[in-house]
Each structure stands twice: as structure tokens, then as C-alpha cells.
Amino acid sequence: MGTPESGYDADAFGWFGGAGAFGGRFMPEALMAALEELDIAWQKAMVDPTFIAEFERMLQDYAGVPSMLYDAQRLSERAGARILLKREDLNHTGAHKIRNVLGQALLTKRMGKTRVIAETGAGQHGVASATAAAYLGLDCTVYMGEVDTERQALNVARMQLLGAEVIPVTSGSRTLKDAINEALRDWVASVDHTAYLFGTAAGPHPFPSLVLSFVRGIGDEARQQCLELTGALPDAIAACVGGGSNAIGLFAGFLDDPEVDVYGFEAGGDGVESGRHAATIFAGTVGVLHGARTYVLQDEDGQTVESHSISAGLDYPGVGPQHAALAAGGRATYLPVTDAEAMDAMALLARTEGIIPAIESAHAVAGALKVAEERPGQTILVNLSGRGDKDMGTALDYFGLGTDGSTGESE
């Protein structure tokens, strides 16, 4: 807990990697006072032992944190390197996202606000937000692209059962980026009593730093667990990167260890060369999206280009500014993993370890398998950020599962 001393902290204006480089606060003036208020409230909370104790109690008693670090021996045999899995998939609601929403919802209560809003793509952050709102007695409205409400009807039902209002967003491309736009529009009109639970380590300052402060337990725990299990730090760490909250949470624990190589795996979709992907750092350019300067998928006029991924949680044309700074500074390496590679890794992990990962997290597993080829015998720590229950519909279609008796092997 506390702020990282990695050299990748934001300055007072929210810049990472130097003034004007990445991050900042490109937002309507109507929200600036609220963002400043949030920044001050968050900084005070993070040095208040009562707040920290309450947050840690919620994580432990309610969310099942710390998650275990699992020595995946059968997968390691296949990989030719030792693969350790940080089991965030075992957290309450099935992903790392519960850490972020519990922190932000607790902060909301502390600030005396009674309502939270959130955006969601696949529905995982929406479900986590609805869960935290129910747990802490807050009203909750979730914005979700209409396309996504149709793809993820079960998660819509989950949010509704948890008492949240789900609003389908029909503007723009009707996906995650438009859900963020609509949540911001709500917030401009409701900021006096409403907190925006931002779902990833992106957006205007202080969200990237604030979200990191709530998810960095992933990396801090994993570092300690790895030392206890293996007696040494891992040679490399790997996480999937959409907006980048699970990845920055893991990375933060290791950025001060120069001997640990850091890999982020972006959604390569049909392949970067196809143009249908979400590999924002690998193939994007620097611009401003949703309040921060970062890598963006955009055309030469700065219009956002739609991203594509089989994994809704990685299907975002921007990325958190800390990742942009880590990439530009060379501390972390970001590479694409295609839909097909991710789905193969999903099946492989299921068959070798009896663990069905979220398709997002399967990108990290697939990336780690590629890294392992160049690092025989080394130790690679992978953030298994979420579980695959929500992805069974996609898996059913992709692998041709079901009553035709398919084995689930992809051809």
C-alpha cells in the first residue's frame, strides 16, 4: 500500500514520463473541480490508517484477497519454463477488478456521495461496481454499449440482480469507448452527488494513479509469494493489457527490480497486419483519449478507430498512460497476441491445469508461452486476472463445443 517509488509516478498534474508526455487531465472544466476534489480526498485516504485498514479488511474478508500464487507444473512442462500463476480469477466476482471497485466505492462513502456510475465493456467492471455498490449501500448506474449488452446478456442480468440500473448506450460504435463517453456525460450533470468508478488505470488524473493504488496489491503480493515459493524473483512477468489495470497492478510490484523483465500482451485480434486488433501501444500513435495523452488507435485526423478483439475486456482503442510511459521508456515490452493464440492458450490451460481463464487472461498465458520459448528453464510469473465463466458462450462458438461431441481442440 502507498504510492510507488518506481520513477513512474505521476507529477502533480498527472504526467507520467515527464511533463506533457503521457497522462494529464484533458477534461471539460465542469469536471475539473470534482477531479481535484477526488485527488485530494484520495491522497488523504491513502495516508489514513483507518481507511487503509478498512480497505484491507474488505479485501480479505469479502474479496478473498490475497489471491494465491500457483505453481503450474503441468503447464510448465509444456512451456519448458516454470510458469507461476497469480490467481486473481479466484477473487470474489472472478477478477482483479473487485480490488479497484472496493477501493473506489469506499472512497465514495468517505466523500459523502451516495451514487456511483461506471462504464463496462464485457460487463466485468459493471458487475464488480454493482457488487461493491450493493455491499456498501450505494446507488449504481452502469453504462454499457448496446452491442455489448447483447453479447453479454448474462452480465446485464447479474448487474440488475445486484440492484444496478444498466443503461444501453446507442451512440457511436455502441461499445466500451462510447460507454465511457456516456458515463462522462452523466457525470458532468451529476457530479455533486455522484462518483465515477473508473474501470481501468486510464482516464484523467488522478484515475490512473488512484486505480493503481487499489490494484497494486496484485504485484506486491506476487513478489512476496514468489520469493517465498522459489527463493528468488521471477525472470519475467506477464499480463494482458486492455486499459491496463491488472497489468499495472502486477508490474508495480516489480518495476524497481531491474532484473525482472516486464511484458504486456495486447489484443492482436485477427493479427495486427489485418487492421482488426486492439494493440494500442504496439500499433497505435500518441494522442488524447478520455482525458489522457497516451497511445490511441486513431486516424490521421485524430478520430478514434474502432478496436477489435475476441475478448471484450481488451477491446479498447486506448491504454493507461503509465503503460505508455513504461513502453516509451523501455522498461516494459508490449506485444500483440492474436485471438487464435489466446483461444489456444485458454484450451491448453484448461486441459493441463483444470483452470479455465478469462479470454483476456488467456492472452497473458499465450504471451508467456512465447516468452518461455526464449527462456528455457526460467521462471515466468503470469497474472491470471480473471476466470472464464463469462466466456463460455464465446468458447462454445469458437471451439464448436456442445452436443456435437467436439473435444474443444482447435484445428
Next chain:
Amino acid sequence: MTRSSQTTGAAFEKARGEGRSALVGYLPAGFPDVDTSIAALKVMVDAGCDVIEIGLPYSDPVMDGPTIQAAAQQALEAGIRITDVLRVVEAVAATGTPTLVMTYWNPVEAYGVERFATDLANAGGAGLITPDLTPDFAPEWIAAADARGLDKVFLVAPSSTDERIAMTTAASRGFVYATGVMGVTGTTQATAAGVAPLIARTKALSPSGGVDLPVGVGVGVSTGAQAADLAAYADGVIVGSAFVRTLLDHPGDAAAGLKSLGALTEELARGVAGAVRA
């Protein structure tokens, strides 16, 4: 016949001299198509707009409600480019009416801040209104604008702290844009009672008490009566969604849309002129 362009400040000054508020009218470039948008903006000039704001359509307009979103989306789907927007600016600025571009920040950054400022100035544009760029994050734009004498219109909101209003007015040139309601464009109606405190704070916190920096009120203004109500307090009344709606309401019939647009402009112009200044 091209008249030499008036500055934005002079347009506000002229209105003030006539004992009324200035009428500032907005339409996105390229809506419903590039040529019709030029024709529409000229109708607004002829029917009484003192200052023109041309919207640069953007894929992620977080300050805009459904009406302007729909218009921008239509322009983008028809393939509008920044170079087209500049062509619209050039055509409208040639009327002599001060013509600003209202744009989200990323398109300017992608085009190149220096290049955009140069091309805007060459097109006769008066400056930029930047709904998602505040002075504290605008050093590049401020430098580029100052080098060319372009207007920098930043926004203040009811939620703005006094400190931020002072910072914003100090950085603004042309006018300062006061958002009439806490919300996005075209959804909630602004009232004089709701806006008066923000205008008073903005005036009080402006360099030289606001004498040299007019305050325009926008977001939530759509009728002549409302314009009259607000004109009693503000130096300028800014209307966007209501103009867009006249064209959206006449799809495929540009002549009828332009007629309706002209009638609304005249109604609003009577509104800003009929008000008794406070």
C-alpha cells in the same frame, strides 16, 4: 464581395454599443454535407448571428448531447476531414463575421498544433473554443494562438472554483464561455437565475473586471424568450443544438431546413436585442 473580418472582441463591442447581447451561433462543419453547412452558416450570418462557431466533428464528443452527436456522426460518416472544416471556415469568415472553431483537443493534436493554428489563421478563422482543453493543459495551444493573435476561448462552469475562473479568464481571449447548466449540450434549459451567479463571479474574477473580456453563455439555450432572459446578464448568448435541430428536422429537404434555421436565428436575434440589460 469579401468584407474584412471583424475581431470577435469588436463584434461583442458592437453589440454592446447597440445595447444588446451578441448572438453566437454554432453548427458542425459537414452537416448535413460540406456545401450545405456553408450555406446554413451563411443563413445564420445573414439572419443576425454576430459570431459564428463551427464545430469540428469528433468521434468521442463527451460534452455533447444526442442532437449534436447525431449531426457530428452524420458528418463523419460522410467522410468529413479537417481540411474540409477549414474550407468551411474560410467560406464563412469571408462574410466578415468572426468565425471560431469549436473542437475537442485530439484532432488538433493529431493535425499538429502549429500546423492547425497556421491553417486556421490562413483560412481567416478567429480562434478556437476548446471544450475539453483547459488553460492548465494548453501550453502548446496558448503559444501557437498568441503567436498569431488567435482567440482562445476557454470554458467556465458553475462547478468551477474561483481560483480556476481567475486562471481561465486570464488565459482567454475573444470571450470566455460560461456553461449555463451542469450538463451536456441540448438537454437541460438554462435560466437567468441559474446562470447569473456564474456570470457575476466570472466578471468579478476577470482581469479589469471583465471590461475587456466578454462573457458568453452557452449550453442549454434554445428559444428567443430564453435568449432574452439570459441576454439581460450575459454579453453573448450561444446557441448550438437548437440550430442543429432545425436541419435534423428536415432530412433530405435542405431548403426547408435553411428556412427554419433562418427563422430561428431571427427569433433569437430579436431575443438578444429585446432584453433589458441588467
